[in-house]
Amino acid sequence: xxxxxxxxxxxxxxxxxxxxxxxxxxxxxxxxxxxxxxxxxxxxxxxxxxxxxxxxxxxxxxxxxxxxxxxxxxxxxxxxxxxxxxxxxxxxxxxxxxxxxxxxxxxxxxxxxxxxxxxxxxxxxxxxxxxxxxxxxxxxxxxxxxxxxxxxxxxxxxxxxxxxxxxxxxxxxxxxxxxxxxxxxxxxxxxxxxxxxxxxxxx
Amino acid sequence: xxxxxxxxxxxxxxxxxxxxxxxxxxxxxxxxxxxxxxxxxxxxxxxxxxxxxxxxxxxxxxxxxxxxxxxxxxxxxxxxxxxxxxxxxxxxxxxxxxxxxxxxxxxxxxxxxxxxxxxxxxxxxxxxxxxxxxxxxxxxxxxxxxxxxxxxxxxxxxxxxxxxxxxxxxxxxxxxxxxxxxxxxxxxxxxxxxxxxxxxxxxxxxxxxxxxxxxxxxxxxxxxxxxxxxxxxxxxxxxxxxxxxxxxxxxxxxxxxxxxxxxxxxxxxxxxxxxxxxxxxxxxxxxxxxxxxxxxxxxxxxxxxxxxxxxxxxxxxxxxxxxxxxxxxxxxxxxxxxxxxxxxxxxxxxxxxxxxxxxxxxxxxxxxxxxxxxxxxxxxxxxxxxxxxxxxxxxxxxxxxxxxxxxxxxxxxxxxxxxxxxxxxxxxxxxxxxxxxxxxxxxxxxxxxxxxxxxxxxxxxxxxxxxxxxxxxxxxxxxxxxxxxxxxx
Numbered sequence: 249x250x251x252x253x254x255x256x257x258x259x260x261x262x263x264x265x266x267x268x269x270x271x272x273x274x275x276x277x278x279x280x281x282x283x284x285x286x287x288x289x290x291x292x293x294x295x296x297x298x299x300x301x302x303x304x305x306x307x308x309x310x311x312x313x314x315x316x317x318x319x320x321x322x323x324x325x326x327x328x329x330x331x332x333x334x335x336x337x338x339x340x341x342x343x344x345x346x347x348x349x350x351x352x353x354x355x356x357x358x359x360x361x362x363x364x365x366x367x368x369x370x371x372x373x374x375x376x377x378x379x380x381x382x383x384x385x386x387x388x389x390x391x392x393x394x395x396x397x398x399x400x401x402x403x404x405x406x407x408x409x410x411x412x413x414x415x416x417x418x419x420x421x422x423x424x425x426x427x428x429x430x431x432x433x434x435x436x437x438x439x440x441x442x443x444x445x446x447x448x449x450x451x
Numbered sequence: 452x453x454x455x456x457x458x459x460x461x462x463x464x465x466x467x468x469x470x471x472x473x474x475x476x477x478x479x480x481x482x483x484x485x486x487x488x489x490x491x492x493x494x495x496x497x498x499x500x501x502x503x504x505x506x507x508x509x510x511x512x513x514x515x516x517x518x519x520x521x522x523x524x525x526x527x528x529x530x531x532x533x534x535x536x537x538x539x540x541x542x543x544x545x546x547x548x549x550x551x552x553x554x555x556x557x558x559x560x561x562x563x564x565x566x567x568x569x570x571x572x573x574x575x576x577x578x579x580x581x582x583x584x585x586x587x588x589x590x591x592x593x594x595x596x597x598x599x600x601x602x603x604x605x606x607x608x609x610x611x612x613x614x615x616x617x618x619x620x621x622x623x624x625x626x627x628x629x630x631x632x633x634x635x636x637x638x639x640x641x642x643x644x645x646x647x648x649x650x651x652x653x654x655x656x657x658x659x660x661x662x663x664x665x666x667x668x669x670x671x672x673x674x675x676x677x678x679x680x681x682x683x684x685x686x687x688x689x690x691x692x693x694x695x696x697x698x699x700x701x702x703x704x705x706x707x708x709x710x711x712x713x714x715x716x717x718x719x720x721x722x723x724x725x726x727x728x729x730x731x732x733x734x735x736x737x738x739x740x741x742x743x744x745x746x747x748x749x750x751x752x753x754x755x756x757x758x759x760x761x762x763x764x765x766x767x768x769x770x771x772x773x774x775x776x777x778x779x780x781x782x783x784x785x786x787x788x789x790x791x792x793x794x795x796x797x798x799x800x801x802x803x804x805x806x807x808x809x810x811x812x813x814x815x816x817x818x819x820x821x822x823x824x825x826x827x828x829x830x831x832x833x834x835x836x837x838x839x840x841x842x843x844x845x846x847x848x849x850x851x852x853x854x855x856x857x858x859x860x861x862x863x864x865x866x867x868x869x870x871x872x873x874x875x876x877x878x879x880x881x882x883x884x885x886x887x888x889x890x891x892x893x894x895x896x897x898x899x900x901x902x903x904x905x906x907x908x909x910x911x912x913x914x915x916x917x918x919x920x921x922x923x924x925x926x927x928x929x930x931x932x933x934x935x936x937x938x939x940x
Contacts, residue, residue: 274811311767316810330812335803342790344807349783352776356672359664359764362546364553377794401809407551409501415546423807426775429782435805436789443797 263287268298271306271317275402275419278313288315303327307422314419334401339374341432343394346373347403348424351416367412370395470560473541481523482534482541485510487565490557494650494739494746496753500544500553504528548760559655566651578637585641632729639724639733643740646747650739653750657757659697664761667691671773689766692758701754708751717744725908735906855888855895864896864905864935873937878915880935886919893917893928900933908934 267284270276278285288295289310296306299317308315319331336344350373354363371391378387395414398404403420407413455461465471473479489498489506498506507527515522523530534541535555542555557565595607621628630638667688692698707713721743724730734740768776863884867875870883877896886892900907910932918927 272812311771317812318808332809332811332813333806334809336805336807337801338804339801341805341807345783345786348779352779352783355768355776356668356773356780357665358661358668359761359768360545361548361760361764364546377790407546407553409552413553415551423810426778426782428807429779429786432805433782433786433789436786436793439804440789440793440796 260287264291264294267295271295271299271315275314275316277419285313285315302330304330309422312418312421314422316419316422339377339390339394340397342377343370343374343398344403344420344424345429345432346370347398347416348420348429351418351420354416362415364407364413364415367392367395367414370414468560469541469558470564473561473564481514483565483568486541486557486561487568491562491565491569492738494742494749496653496749497547497554497556500531500555503555504531507531557654559658562651562654566647569647576637576640578640580634581637581641635727635729636733639730639740643733643737646739646743650746650750653754656697656701657754660692660754660758660761663692663695663697664765667765668768668773671769672777689769690762692762692765698758701758705751705755708747714744719911722909722911855892857895857899860892860895860899861904864899868905868935868937875935876915877933877935878917881917881919889919889921889926890928893919897930897933900935905935906937908936910934 263284264287267276267288270281270284276284276288289308292306292308299306300320303320304317305320306315307318317331319329350365351363354360371388374391374394378390395404399406399414403417403423404414405417407415473482476482485507488510489495489503504527507530511523511527511530531542535544541558541561543558544553544555547554591607595604598604618628671688693702721734721740724734739746863880864875867880867883871879877900880896881893899905900909913932914929915932916927916929918925920926
């Protein structure tokens, strides 16, 4: 009896350890780790306390079935950040917004739980924002590099048997938020203004 | 929806309806033969995309073999994509909940075309009597169902009682009140038509749920409601699917289908039909009738899953996301507008211009890396290091995956049938031909009885005990009585 209990405790400890490491390495999805997900939901207070010691907060979306760590807002203290911020190029942020747009449109249209798009469709989203390239092959290569990058970040996932079809992972909702999009717009407007000022100076 | 047959309407329908497009297509025979074979004949509700490509390859090859090598030169995949890719194609392709392999399903309109092609071939006689009876019964049921007058209800029930009393007396007096052969046949055809229609309607029901979902989402998106009003809408929309006529009717249907009485009753009655001489012929040749219950169950389950999914997602959307979603879309529109002006006015940089949170922590410790090591050369040689006598290895298990020869068993049954003038049972066969391989072999007999080339009857009410010996040890199994009989034609 005693040993059974010990055994159980040992198992739980391993699960907790796994969960903590998994979360530090990236988002955890219910669909991939069902057993761990249950523990995550049940023991979330414990996990939150653990992570808050190193300035991280645990975000769980139990409806969509994903969990990830976020840097807690720092109040003027000088503790270093654990979570790296990714720098985005103009085109990368563009593709992210386009993916977010497709997901929002999908949600306002129908209830199919999973959304997948063809590589060509993604190309079409990007096309209008690229100058008419004489070298079409080069441009497509450029698009595919973008797609690959965003897939590495986990917002697109190529279907295993079909390399030209991508599932849009719903977790993008948590990373490309309304505020982010608004700040992208603001950034563009500011750049536009500086550009115009410089032009005026030149004249 | 009111039907319309005026010129303008039909003209419009002609250009929009997928069903009519398929009928006009020069590839009609190609497409219809394929879709009918894979979806309708086998009653499959959905097929994985990759599998469908394989099935189409076979189909194309079969057509080429008989009708000419030059036919249908494109690849199966590109034909299939043609049928899916158009905005409203013949097939719907979607990603199911559990796997990463896309699946395809027939669009309801295309199913209607296939069913219509079945009907068009009008194979059998048109029974009018059973339909009239059915009409009468429906009318009576209706008038009783909406009549609240107790007196009239009682009169009706008394009349029914008298009728039953009459029948009882007739049977007691030895009169035959069974249906005539023609009547049986007519009812069976009616039954078969009705089942076909019902099964054919499931895809439509599913599609209707989806349409309802789309309409509701559109209404929510378009309405410029304030927060307070949204709350009213929550109650108005969240159960829109459950409360629709279709939703309610389907719920009742599905509950009824899942009751054990329904399942057992339907199976038993269909089994009983197999004993009737006239009925047996029709039921045996009609796969749909024989598997009616499981077909209904498959179809019902699929619709039920969709209904559940749509209901849940819609409820969630109404409650939580619709507000947020609309704001996101507005913001994205602003972003795109600014983007267009800025692209015209300034060069695009390839440098990083902004940042976004990642979700992982990068810890790189210098010492987590190994020091440089000389890469080792792998040596391969075809000379075995250890000599093993190839003859000493016992590979027999490897080749003995299935040691049961179905043909042999079929022959056993046939011999026994000849021996016993066309009718026998499993016990007798095993008495004559004792089981050599035990349970596997017994199960193969059962398999033959279920789907095999020899007509069989499985009687669930009477069990039989079958005994055999394995290496001298007695074994026994109790299973429903299985009788084989030779078809008399």
